[in-house]
Amino acid sequence: MTIVDTKMKHGDASDGLLGGRLARIDGPAKITGAADYAMEHSPEGMVYAVIIDSTIASGRVVAIDTSAAEAYPGVLLVLTPDNALTIKTATDWTGAPPPEVPYEPFAREITFAGQHIAAVIAETFEQATAAAALIKVTYEETVPISSFDDPRSGEGFPIDMMTKEWGDADAALAIAPVRIEQEYKTPREYNVPIEPHGLIAHWEGDMLTLWEPSQWIDGMSRTYAEWFSIPFENVRMLSPYIGGGFGSKALPTRYGAVAAIAAKMLDRPVKLAITRPQTFTAFGGRPATRQTIALGATREGKLLSIVHRSANETSMSDVAIEPLGSVTSIMYAVPNFSSRQNIVPVNTVKPGALRAPGENPSAFGIECAIDELAYEVGIDPLDIRLLNYAEEDPHAKKPWSTRRLREAYAAGAEAFGWAKRSPSVRSMREGKQLIGYGVAAGTYPVRRTPGEAMVRILSNGTIEVASSGIDMGQGTYTILAQTAAEAIGVPVETVVVKLGDSSLPRAPVAGGSQLANLMTGAVHVAALAARDELIGLAINDQNSPFRDLQANTLTIEGGQMSSPRDAGSSVAIAEVMRRTGRERIEALRNTLPENLRNKDDHFRNFTTISTMLSPTEGDYSMHSWCVHFVEVRVDVDFGTVRVSRMVSALDSGRLYNPKLAESQWKGGIIMGIGQALLEEGLVDQRNGHVMNNNLGDYLVPTNADIPNLEVISVGIPDTNASILGGKAVGELAIVGVAPAIANAVYHATGIRVRDLPITLEKLI
Amino acid sequence: MSNQTTINLEINGQAHTLAVEPRVTLLDALRDHLELTGTKKGCDQGQCGACTVHVDGERVLSCLTLAVQVEGRAVTTIEGLSDPGAELHPVQSAFLEHDAFQCGYCTPGQIMSAVSCIREGHAGSDDEIREYMSGNLCRCGAYPHIVEAVREAAKVMS
Numbered sequence: 001m002t003i004v005d006t007k008m009k010h011g012d013a014s015d016g017l018l019g020g021r022l023a024r025i026d027g028p029a030k031i032t033g034a035a036d037y038a039m040e041h042s043p044e045g046m047v048y049a050v051i052i053d054s055t056i057a058s059g060r061v062v063a064i065d066t067s068a069a070e071a072y073p074g075v076l077l078v079l080t081p082d083n084a085l086t087i088k089t090a091t092d093w094t095g096a097p098p099p100e101v102p103y104e105p106f107a108r109e110i111t112f113a114g115q116h117i118a119a120v121i122a123e124t125f126e127q128a129t130a131a132a133a134l135i136k137v138t139y140e141e142t143v144p145i146s147s148f149d150d151p152r153s154g155e156g157f158p159i160d161m162m163t164k165e166w167g168d169a170d171a172a173l174a175i176a177p178v179r180i181e182q183e184y185k186t187p188r189e190y191n192v193p194i195e196p197h198g199l200i201a202h203w204e205g206d207m208l209t210l211w212e213p214s215q216w217i218d219g220m221s222r223t224y225a226e227w228f229s230i231p232f233e234n235v236r237m238l239s240p241y242i243g244g245g246f247g248s249k250a251l252p253t254r255y256g257a258v259a260a261i262a263a264k265m266l267d268r269p270v271k272l273a274i275t276r277p278q279t280f281t282a283f284g285g286r287p288a289t290r291q292t293i294a295l296g297a298t299r300e301g302k303l304l305s306i307v308h309r310s311a312n313e314t315s316m317s318d319v320a321i322e323p324l325g326s327v328t329s330i331m332y333a334v335p336n337f338s339s340r341q342n343i344v345p346v347n348t349v350k351p352g353a354l355r356a357p358g359e360n361p362s363a364f365g366i367e368c369a370i371d372e373l374a375y376e377v378g379i380d381p382l383d384i385r386l387l388n389y390a391e392e393d394p395h396a397k398k399p400w401s402t403r404r405l406r407e408a409y410a411a412g413a414e415a416f417g418w419a420k421r422s423p424s425v426r427s428m429r430e431g432k433q434l435i436g437y438g439v440a441a442g443t444y445p446v447r448r449t450p451g452e453a454m455v456r457i458l459s460n461g462t463i464e465v466a467s468s469g470i471d472m473g474q475g476t477y478t479i480l481a482q483t484a485a486e487a488i489g490v491p492v493e494t495v496v497v498k499l500g501d502s503s504l505p506r507a508p509v510a511g512g513s514q515l516a517n518l519m520t521g522a523v524h525v526a527a528l529a530a531r532d533e534l535i536g537l538a539i540n541d542q543n544s545p546f547r548d549l550q551a552n553t554l555t556i557e558g559g560q561m562s563s564p565r566d567a568g569s570s571v572a573i574a575e576v577m578r579r580t581g582r583e584r585i586e587a588l589r590n591t592l593p594e595n596l597r598n599k600d601d602h603f604r605n606f607t608t609i610s611t612m613l614s615p616t617e618g619d620y621s622m623h624s625w626c627v628h629f630v631e632v633r634v635d636v637d638f639g640t641v642r643v644s645r646m647v648s649a650l651d652s653g654r655l656y657n658p659k660l661a662e663s664q665w666k667g668g669i670i671m672g673i674g675q676a677l678l679e680e681g682l683v684d685q686r687n688g689h690v691m692n693n694n695l696g697d698y699l700v701p702t703n704a705d706i707p708n709l710e711v712i713s714v715g716i717p718d719t720n721a722s723i724l725g726g727k728a729v730g731e732l733a734i735v736g737v738a739p740a741i742a743n744a745v746y747h748a749t750g751i752r753v754r755d756l757p758i759t760l761e762k763l764i
Numbered sequence: 765m766s767n768q769t770t771i772n773l774e775i776n777g778q779a780h781t782l783a784v785e786p787r788v789t790l791l792d793a794l795r796d797h798l799e800l801t802g803t804k805k806g807c808d809q810g811q812c813g814a815c816t817v818h819v820d821g822e823r824v825l826s827c828l829t830l831a832v833q834v835e836g837r838a839v840t841t842i843e844g845l846s847d848p849g850a851e852l853h854p855v856q857s858a859f860l861e862h863d864a865f866q867c868g869y870c871t872p873g874q875i876m877s878a879v880s881c882i883r884e885g886h887a888g889s890d891d892e893i894r895e896y897m898s899g900n901l902c903r904c905g906a907y908p909h910i911v912e913a914v915r916e917a918a919k920v921m922s
Contacts, residue, residue, distance in 0.1 A: 023860050030868030031856040031875060033802015033842035040801035125796065126787050194806040194814055194903050195869040243804070243869025244903050276807040473866030473904050663863050663906065670905030695811035695901060702898040703907040708890075 016492030018482045018520070018724070021659040025497070026241070026477045035241045037195060038211040039273060043202050047076060049121045049262050049272040050128040051255055052135050053281065057113040057347040057688025058144035061137060068134035069120055074127035076266055078135070079119040081106040085261045090226035093219055093251055093509075095608035103227055105257040110139070111316040112347050113689045114281025116254050121262045121270060144347035144688040148288060148313045156311055156344030159321055164329045164395055167336030172305035176296025180372055183292045184365040185755040186738075188313070188681030188690070190285035191354050192700055195243020197282065198273035199256055201263040207234050208260060214239040214500075215250040216509035217468045221502045222607040223252040224260060232603070240500040242472035246671075247353035249472070250511050253283055280693035285681065287313040287322050287351035291365040296336075301377040301384045303332055308339040308365070318350040319343065323358030327443055327735070328366045329395040330623070332388040337395075347688045353511065355671060356731040359444050360738075367440035367739035368754065371746070380423065381439050381743065382413060393621035401620035401720040402727070404651035405441060408627045408714045412439075412649035415710060416629035425750040433633040435644075436748025442736025444728045445615035446622035446721045447512035450605055451522035452505045452590035455484055455530045459583050461559060461574030463490055463527075466498040469507030469519050474730055475660035476515060482657060483520045483724070487527035488534075489556030490573065505588060506606035513624075513728035514612070520656055521723030522591050529587035531556065534573065541580040545571050591723070622721045624728040626650040628669070628740040634748045639763035641745055643673055647710045653727035654717040665711045665733040672737025674701040680757050771835050775800065776844025786832050791815045793831035794841060802842040802872045806901070813900030816873035817841050823880035842872035845879070854920040855879050858913035866904035874900045878914045887918035 015022040029035040054061070066078040084106060089098040107115045118135055122128035145153045173179060199212035208228065214220050214237060221235040242249060259272035274282050289312045296305035310324035325339035354360075374384040389406060392399050413419070421437040422428050428435040456464040465484050471477045477497045485492040498504060507519065535554045538546045538561055546554060551563045562570035577585075590597075596605060605611045615622045631645040648669055655661040678699040682691045692698045711733075717725030738756055745763070746752045753762045768783045775798065782797055791808070794800040794817075803826055806814030810828040817826045818840040846853045855878045858864070865871040877900045881887055886896035893914045894907070902910065 024863065026868070027860045027863075027865075028852075030865060030871050031842075031852070031859050032846070032848075033800075033872050035868055036801070037804075037869065040795070042796070042799065124785070125792060126785055192903050193867070193869070194812060194901060195804070195867070196806065241869075242867060244867040246903070273805075276809060276811075473868065475866075659863055663866055663904075663909065666908060667866060667905030670907060671903075694809060695807050696809075700901060700903060701905070701907070702901065703910060704891075704894040704898040706894070706905075706907040709908050 016482060016485050018486045018656050020482065020657065022478055022482060022492060022657055024475055024478045024660060025481055026471060037241045037243055038213045038239045039198055039200060039271065041200060041211050043200065043269040046200065046269040046271055047121055047123055047266065048125040048128045049119050049259055049270050050132040051116050051258065051272070051274060051278065052118040052132050053278065054107065054110045054113060054115040054117050056110055056139050056141045057146065058110060059139050059141040060109050061117055062140050063138040064118055065136035069131040072127065072131035072134060074123040075120060075131045076123065077121045077262060079121065079258065079262055081108055085265055087227040087257060087261065088229060090223040091608070093609055095604060095610035103257060105254040112281065112349050113687065114278065114349060116258065119258050119262065121266060146685045146688040147346055147683045148311065148344040150685065153344050153346050156342040158340060158342050162321065162323060162325060162341035164325050164339045165337060169305045169307045169336040169338035172336035173294055173296040173307055176304045177299050178297045178377055179294065180376055181292065181294040182369065182372065182754055183290060184368055185290045186288065186361045186364060187756060188285060188288045188683070189354055189675060189679050190280055190681060190698060191246040191248035192698065193244025193246060193248060196274060196276055196279055197249065197253070199259050200269055200271045201260040202269035203264050203267065206230050210235065210237045212237060212239060212256065213242040213249050215242065215245045215470060215472060215511055217470065217500065217502045218506050218606040219509055219608065220252045227257055228260065235502060237502040238500060239470055242470055245472045246355045247357065247511060248283055250353065250509050255282055276695060277693040280690045281349050284320065284349045284351035286354035286357065287320060289322055289324055289361045291324055293365050293369040295369055295373050297373055297377065299377060301373060301379050301387055303334040303388050305336040306334050311342040311344050313346050313348060313351065314343040315348050315350040316345050320351040322351065322361060324362050326358040327362040330390065330393055331366055331441060331443065332370065333390040333394050355668065356444055356735050359735045363440065363442050363735045364738045364756065367736055368742050371743040372752065382409060382418060385409065385441060393616065396616040396621045398616055398619065398621045401622040402651065402653065402716060402718040403625055404714045404716065405625040405627065408625060408649035408651055411712050411714050412627050412629050412647050415712060416647040418629060425747055432636050434636055434748040436632050436634065436744040436746065438630045438632070438740045438744025438747055440628055440736040440740035440743055442626045442628070442732060443623045444513055444732040444735055446624065446727050447514040447615065448613040449508040449514055449518055449611055450590060450592040450596065451507060451518035453519065453522040453526045454505045454586065454588045455523060455526040457530050457534055457573065457585040459574065459577045461494060461572060461577065463488060463495045464498065465495060465523055466504045467507050467519060468500065468502050468504045469515055470500045470510050472510065474516060474664060475657055476519060478660060479516060479520060479656040480523050483523045484527045487524050488531045490559040494559055508606050509609065513730045513732065516656060516729060517722035517726045520726065522589060524724060525591060526587045526589035529589055530585050533585050533587065537580055537582060538576050543579050543581065544576060545579055620720050622727065624652045624732040626732055626736060628736050630740045630744045632741060632744040632748055634745060634763060639760035641677055641758055643741060644707055646707060648733060649712040649714050650733060651715040652729045652732060653715045653721055654725035655713055655715065656726055658713060661729050662711050664730050666709050668731065668733030669709055669737055670701050670706055672734040673706065673741065675756060676738040676741035677757050769832065771832050773831065773834060773839060775839045776841060782831065784831060786830065788831050789827055790829040790831045790834055791826040794826065800841050800843055804869055804872055806870065813877060814870050814873040816876040816900065818876060818880065823877055842875060845875065853879065855917040858917040862909045862913040862916065864909040864913040865906050870900060870902045874902065874910060878917065881914060882918045882921050887914055890915065
């Protein structure tokens with residue numbers, strides 16, 4: 001269990017209130033090396049596991065020769081499909097009941113390169129690593145379909161639930177005065193958190209303790225419990241700090257099952273850290289995508305029709321959908337619309353979630369296409385966006401809860417100096433540098449799952465907040481301390497926040513940019529309940545210093561209680577607790593609706609995503625919005641692209657801590673710059689290997705790639721979207737960055753790059 | 765290949781005697797044998813900078829350094845940059861103030877590199893800081909704030 005306190009507060013007192021710029025309270029632990037990430041524990045007797053992966057992408061394992069590895073010094077166990085303990089298949093994250101078949105963490109039939117086939121467990125990490133290299137695998141290899149660029153992969157199969165249609169898009173397109181049609185592609189992209197994945201699994205009888213970086217402690221704990229047929233309460237998962245996730249640490253993995261199986265078979269704690277190269281195949285990143293977008297418009301640039309056809313790669317045996325019509329269908333007002341999507345099975349690991357799955361590549365398509373239309377009809381790219389502004393959700397036909405996109409366009413254009421843009425391509429230049437300005441918008445939905453939190457008032461006046469929710473850098477520790485401090489009326493320094501432990505009250509997944517809103521809501525409700533009980537105690541207890549006042553209520557400010565009837569005197573919370581002899585006041589509250597409060601629904605709410613509300617559930621359509629203005633400089637001889645300046649204006653509703661929200665926005669923008677210019681999983685078409693499976697070859701942005709970034713908040717509190725008025729933050733800002741850069745590169749060079757990343761060979 | 769050797773290391777001013785195999789890296793010696801887990805493993809192949817420590821005052825990647833190589837040399841890790849309970853190092857304070865991190869996992873390496881960057885005289889401009897801090901990857905994208913923090917800390921340290 002980790003306790004983060006607020007002793008090292010910086011700034012003034014108002015920073016502690018919700019909306020203040022409090023420095024992150026987990027900061028002191030992180031800058032001194034004291035923060036204990038999940039895999040930095042050493043339970044007594046711990047041993048090390050190393051996974052062996054398939055070197056072929058398609059075929060089957062004929063034989064595994066483990067003799068040399070077994071004879072190696074320090075080796076305790078070589079696990080293969082033949083000797084691994086049998087476990088059950090678990091309920092999946094949507095809540096779908098599992099088939100009655102064993103769960104096989106090791107494969108015999110191979111469908112992608114990097115599939116786990118065996119593991120070595122030894123006394124030391126070095127011994128396990130060396131012994132793993134001695135495993136000899138005999139394969140029967142078949143020719144893989146390495147990517148959806150291989151013609152043999154075909155068109156895939158349609159996903160009907162992705163179809164969105166209104167009006168008659170084909171007919172309207174056919175008679176539109178202006179028609180453009182292009183294909184847009186994005187490659188496989190990877191999450192690449194700097195903390196690699198892995199876990200420590202430790203059995204004590206039928207109790208399983210897991211130290212594992214996790215974006216969803218309750219969901220993952222449920223899976224481990226079902227795998228091993230033990231009660232949910234028997235799994236204790238600890239994840240006090242997470243070294244980045246970006247979508248990749250939310251679901252249980254096959255290597256997680258391997259570690260827990262090995263720990264049970266050996267009756268010793270097992271640490272299994274996958275290697276950096278294995279982070280490219282032990283779980284999936286964003287799948288490769290392609291979209292064909294046809295726009296029909298008037299000669300003035302008013303949209304008449306959008307026809308959108310798209311596909312993403314999936315693995316041979318799983319359905320992975322990257323929703324490519326998600327932004328296409330809501331960004332612009334259009335009377336006729338058709339979007340359909342296929343998925344194409346290839347020999348890859350099942351793709352996963354990477355920051356703004358769906359919205360990100362979807363925006364790349366439509367935000368480049370609208371830019372192309374602007375040039376086609378000869379109007380400003382910003383003006384065409386305002387001309388086609390959607391005053392309501394064109395798909396759901398509901399009003400927006402809040403949509404401050406028009407304000408974002410205005411604020412961003414002003415700060416950037418968009419008016420100085422010269423309209424024609426290749427018309428701005430400094431020496432050997434072609435200069436281009438580009439703009440693109442982005443959006444991310446408000447997802448809502450009910451939350452839960454415990455708030456305690458302790459006898460010494462300390463306020464304790466507890467949840468199994470997590471902080472992977474978004475600032476959960478900090479904003480929950482601010483929420484409780486404000487609701488009760490105490491200085492933020494008196495609040496202690498406990499997170500990342502399955503023994504604490506339940507929390508849903510830290511994904512879909514929902515956690516801040518649902519957790520501040522739950523903490524707010526619980527803190528008010530604790531405050532009410534404290535005031536009730538102070539009014540009614542015969543030993544209370546307020547007893548004689550006969551007051552109806554009391555106020556609490558700065559940790560001091562006082563009565564409106566006797567404004568002069570105040571008493572500290574700790575003193576009230578002492579006088580009344582109370583050890584603690586405790587309020588466990590959730591924000592579940594009445595019909596979901598029974599035990600089964602409560603469990604389902606926190607261990608599956610089945611109760612998550614869509615952004616259009618209810619009277620409104622709820623989304624965050626943003627716009628990015630970019631200046632690029634392209635070397636006229638070498639085609640190198642640098643982002644030299646960027647201004648983004650964003651509507652995430654109310655910000656609970658602008659300092660931390662701005663950091664998250666900038667982080668998303670930087671990941672977007674990487675996506676636009678650097679990031680690309682290179683697949684060897686001969687054998688299905690991801691060739692650049694390391695940080696030297698899969699290029700993520702470095703410090704030198706990033707200019708100063710200006711971010712402007714244009715949001716206003718949206719209490720339809722959440723209890724305290726916030727909307728999505730974490731996944732918003734990456735959306736729209738890549739098309740803004742592609743549009744700027746076009747403006748600079750006259751070359752339209754429609755397949756990411758925009759590398760120099762595409763420009764010379 | 766499991767012959768252990770006894771080595772004497774000086775970490776953060778303290779002497780340690782360890783029995784490890786010669787192939788154990790400095791990074792694994794710190795994390796697995798000395799419980800100094802502030803130094804992070806991000807790639808284990810010299811590409812991310814998360815494992816940066818100081819050896820005789822110079823920044824090195826501890827994942828590409830064997831523990832036996834630093835016998836008789838002074839190693840400083842993030843835990844030794846400021847004394848527990850004492851004032852933070854100016855670079856640490858600046859990282860906190862400028863929110864120069866999110867998840868915190870690359871942070872010890874960034875801070876050790878930043879201290880060297882300033883000492884080496886490579887914090888003269890924002891562009892110079894960007895260049896000399898580019899061996900440390902941050903996937904959360906704290907780069908602009910890292911530049912601000914290094915710039916501010918350089919002023920304090922000069």
